[in-house]
Amino acid sequence: MNETATQTLRHEVRALHGTTGGPLPVRAAFVPRPPHGWSLRAGPGLVVVVETAHGPATTPPSRLRLEVSDPRLAVRLAAPATEVDLDQPVVTHFFAPAPSTLEVGLLTATGDPSTGRTVVAHPSVGQDVPLTEEVPGVYRSAPVAWTAEFHPFEIRVGSLLLRRAFIDVTRPATRIRLIDTT
Known part of the structure; x- marks a missing residue:
């Protein structure tokens, strides 16, 4: 039997530098781990959260942990890791710079x-x-x-x-x- 799964984009999370506004490379993880059917993909300055519908609806994830993955950039930020709420379709987080x-x-x-x-x-x-x-x-x-x-x-x-x-x-x-x- 062939089953078809539908993927739906639920959130787009932008990770930007607080001074330049440019994208920052990040690693991302759900907090806590979501039910089966939810996944994420990270790229430079962007994380997308996708729901794959296999069956009954599940409770969506509500938080995402972001961590700047380039150590040269991370050391020059006030806080290179943070958690963001997934409360909007598009969430933008500006990482504050460290004093210089x-x-x-x-x-x-x-x-x-x-x-x-x-x-x-x-x-x-x-x-x-x-x-x-x-x-x-x-x-x-x-x-x-x-x-x-x-x-x-x-x-x-x-x-x-x-x-x-x-x-x-x-x-x-x-x-x-x-x-x-x-």
């Missing part, structure tokens, strides 16, 4: 350190992050969890835009060296 610093080296046109300047990282919306001068011409932020508002951001000297830049989310510090043209 921004370091800007400013030089004059002659190659000397540009000292005594007011330097900030300016987001698309929200508050500026000040950079303090630690050694002559080198300005550093306190550790910050750089959010999507800083992707990209502006490096401002005084009130003037010097350069637009991006945080390197794979490193504990982003270092940028610039000629101070302000």
Whole structure:
């Protein structure tokens, strides 16, 4: 006797980086293990939950555990593993970044350190992050969890835009060296 099983997409879970908004590679597992007939498939930044109907309806799974599978990326996240509720057809989870610093080296046109300047990282919306001068011409932020508002951001000297830049989310510090043209 031939039996036919019907597969139905029940949930799409997106795993995205909290700074870049880009997909993150994840492993996924149901919490707790669901009844027979439920399965999942994980790809870069996406997990799909599928129900295969063999017979009577079963109770659907309600939670999914996500874990970032790339160790280089996982170490730069505040929490590389989490559980999400399967309460919507499409669920999006943004993994928050771990705090990191921004370091800007400013030089004059002659190659000397540009000292005594007011330097900030300016987001698309929200508050500026000040950079303090630690050694002559080198300005550093306190550790910050750089959010999507800083992707990209502006490096401002005084009130003037010097350069637009991006945080390197794979490193504990982003270092940028610039000629101070302000």
